[in-house]
Ligand SMILES: Nc1ncnc2c1ncn2[C@@H]1O[C@H](COP(=O)(O)OP(=O)(O)OP(=O)(O)O)[C@@H](O)[C@H]1O
């Protein structure tokens with residue numbers, strides 16, 4: 001059953017890679033990354049932050065202005081696309097409209113001048129892997145979005161590339177299909193053992209699928225880490241804000257204590273932060289709702305959103321601030337809107353942000 | 356009630372379509388009537404049915420020589436304008452040429468000029484170059500006015516072309532040459548061929564340019580017919596027109612059959 005000719009997956013290194021278009025703003029600005037063999041690695045960030053440009057440089061569609069790119073130890077910066085041996089899945093799928101499904105999948109094998117019989121066998125196996133056997137003779141125009149997506153995937157993996165590059169491959173699918181494809185893609189990646197670089201602007205998708213994530217902003221990498229690390233220990237204000245919901249406090253570090261703008265001291269440990277101006281952040285689920293007098297911050301419940309397993313409270317605090325707190329739904333009724341409450345958290349749960 | 360208003364709308368729709376088709380086909384029908392009418396001059400209403408005009412057309416050497424020349428010229432023009440128009444369209448759409456818009460307008464300009472001026476200008480050029488109206492000069496003239504058709508249809512295809520498809524081919528190991536042969540060419544082909552059909556018809560029916568560029572005894576069919584009409588206005592003219600129409604139609608059908616026009620690319 002199992003295919004023993006699994007591809008050797010390769011590591012990818014970006015070393016100080018930069019790219020600007022038309023001599024203007026840098027689309028990618030001095031990015032360095034080390035992606036391990038067999039890793040599911042996501043590039044995550046808002047629109048225009050340089051994710052696609054980074055991926056296209058790895059694929060070879062764009063040449064970096066500065067820096068080197070290495071795959072499996074070899075410097076491929078100047079190697080043309082067709083000699084890089086990477087699988088690529090585009091958001092728009094980019095299937096060959098004039099060819100059948102089987103011909104699409106066979107294309108890369110034909111370029112490698114493999115014997116007919118082997119091509120036929122591998123195409124059949126790849127289509128089976130993406131559950132599209134029986135669709136060999138259809139044309140892309142006769143397939144649904146999800147099916148086209150799987151043909152694109154089969155076409156990329158059939159060449160057994162050590163590296164698979166995906167640019168928002170699930171972006172055009174509806175929510176439900178997207179979730180099942182997320183699962184299938186992850187499964188397939190583990191099965192193949194391929195190094196996968198995955199571009200997305202959807203943080204939930206990145207958190208759910210990745211081994212590690214690089215969060216990008218304005219052409220730079222803000223933080224690289226496992227999903228839990230990115231979520232629990234965001235290093236910068238941008239990452240804290242971009243991933244999930246968070247309560248941000250500006251203030252100053254003074255004698256090991258964090259003093260918020262309004263003069264209150266908030267629970268937080270300095271661990272490494274420089275004295276002076278700083279910021280801390282607290283996830284809504286780490287904030288406990290307590291009696292008004294007992295909290296580090298006081299406010300009034302403005303709204304309560306029922307999320308199924310949890311209730312999300314929006315709390316109006318002094319100085320026109322709003323804060324979020326999540327409580328597990330224990331079966332009791334939600335706290336009524338208008339209630340005066342306090343918010344408290346463990347010192348260890350306050351994330352110290354750089355700058 | 357609503358069913359009846361739907362029917363009325365549908366009826367109007369069919370009536371309009373019928374009118375348009377009648378308008379387009381009426382001239383052809385009239386030519387067919389004249390070609391089959393036995394009277395020795397063109398007249399209406401017809402008095403019978405005969406094949407004599409077709410016989411006369413095919414039995415007259417002048418007509419046959421001219422028809423054969425017109426066909427050969429049109430085929431060469433078809434090939435040349437697909438090659439030149441297709442290549443120009445690729446260069447203009449892809450080449451990042453400075454002044455690509457100006458160049459496009461320039462290549463399209465033979466369509467804006469009255470063909471009779473183009474013919475006169477070419478005639479003078481050949482005179483100055485002391486060339487005695489060679490056949491290749493005629494082909495150049497026709498190609499000049501035929502290329503814009505191919506250019507236009509190919510540019511239309513390229514405007515909607517998803518270049519990711521070419522990138523996908525490259526990432527799968529296709530060299531630039533193979534990307535061109537395996538992906539680019541098949542995808543622009545319908546546009547090039549659609550333009551080529553126009554080019555064939557433009558050349559085959561070409562009168563104003565040919566008028567200046569054909570030597571005596573080396574005339575194309577439209578010029579021969581024009582000269583014939585100056586003295587005789589009989590059914591042979593109509594028969595010749597029918598033959599031209601059927602030939603043009605068969606070229607369209609042949610290309611459509613053999614290479615396929617409709618395909619996946621929307622024009
Ligand atoms: N071919 C190009 N020519 C000029 N500018 C470009 C080109 N490609 C990208 N850019 C610019 O580079 C920046 C980064 O673009 P990129 O496509 O990498 O963003 P992205 O992170 O993939 O965004 P999105 O999530 O919207 O796809 C943007 O400001 C974009 O306008």
Ligand SMILES: [Mg+2]
Nearest residue numbers: 051052053167
């Ligand atoms: Mg992008």
